[in-house]
Amino acid sequence: MALPLEIKDLEVRAGTRTLLKVGDLSAPAGALIGIRGPSGAGKSTFLHALSGLIEVRGRLCWGEVDLARLRPERRTAFRAHNMGLIFQDFLLFEELSPQANAGLSGLFRTRHDRAPIATRAAEALARLGVPQGNRKVGSFSGGERQRVAIARALATDPGLLLADEPTASLDRRAADALIEDLTGLARAGGKTLIAVSHDAHLLERLDRVLTIEDGKVTDDTGVQAA
Numbered sequence: 001m002a003l004p005l006e007i008k009d010l011e012v013r014a015g016t017r018t019l020l021k022v023g024d025l026s027a028p029a030g031a032l033i034g035i036r037g038p039s040g041a042g043k044s045t046f047l048h049a050l051s052g053l054i055e056v057r058g059r060l061c062w063g064e065v066d067l068a069r070l071r072p073e074r075r076t077a078f079r080a081h082n083m084g085l086i087f088q089d090f091l092l093f094e095e096l097s098p099q100a101n102a103g104l105s106g107l108f109r110t111r112h113d114r115a116p117i118a119t120r121a122a123e124a125l126a127r128l129g130v131p132q133g134n135r136k137v138g139s140f141s142g143g144e145r146q147r148v149a150i151a152r153a154l155a156t157d158p159g160l161l162l163a164d165e166p167t168a169s170l171d172r173r174a175a176d177a178l179i180e181d182l183t184g185l186a187r188a189g190g191k192t193l194i195a196v197s198h199d200a201h202l203l204e205r206l207d208r209v210l211t212i213e214d215g216k217v218t219d220d221t222g223v224q225a226a
């Protein structure tokens with residue numbers, strides 16, 4: 001289930017240094033949001049905060065759940081049940097097939113939950129046109145790998161999809177196909193999508209684009225999803 005986002009006085013620090021500060025920000029469930037900004041501005045830090053990977057201060061609520069108040073293990077559990085992450089370095093297992101990679105989160109679930117994850121992984125791989133069979137992911141192209149990463153993110157049917165530069169390392173054609181898939185799947189499934197990207201082709205397909213500079217949101221444009 002997609003959840004609304006509500007942020008109040010969010011702060012991320014590393015030692016004494018403040019990496020990110022966001023005063024007030026909210027978005028309805030099912031919004032498609034882009035994040036752009038110069039290198040080192042704090043975009044990945046924001047995505048990591050939104051996914052509960054790092055400690056934050058203030059309020060960072062997905063629905064009723066304030067990630068700022070949860071211990072790391074509770075954040076991990078929340079992430080496993082609600083989020084699909086499509087991160088830059090893919091984190092795919094080179095020696096495994098696409099099916100094994102996409103169904104990986106099933107390993108951490110009960111036997112009862114495992115079967116639907118495997119089924120959704122297979123459906124997502126087919127829908128995204130990933131080559132079937134036992135070929136190892138290590139031999140896949142960048143575009144194919146990125147599709148496996150998306151299928152893996154979709155396998156648990158999460159309400160929230162968080163992506164870091166999903167079209168980086170793809171040529172224009174592969175990037176456009178991926179944008180079509182990602183935004184289409186998010187909209188069809190009523191999922192919230194938050195994507196860090198410099199790709200104008202992706203950003204123009206989203207409801208809203210935030211610009212982050214020097215650890216702050218300096219621009220917030222676009223129509224919010226109803």
Ligand SMILES: Nc1ncnc2c1ncn2[C@@H]1O[C@H](COP(=O)(O)OP(=O)(O)OP(=O)(O)O)[C@@H](O)[C@H]1O
Nearest residue numbers: 014015017019037038039040041042043044045046
């Ligand atoms: N754990 C950390 N400890 C100290 N500084 C950090 C830590 N993580 C990130 N930073 C710093 O915070 C700033 C923001 O980093 P971040 O990775 O969020 O930027 P970004 O906007 O995603 O950049 P890029 O587009 O280059 O990926 C950078 O100056 C980075 O060096």
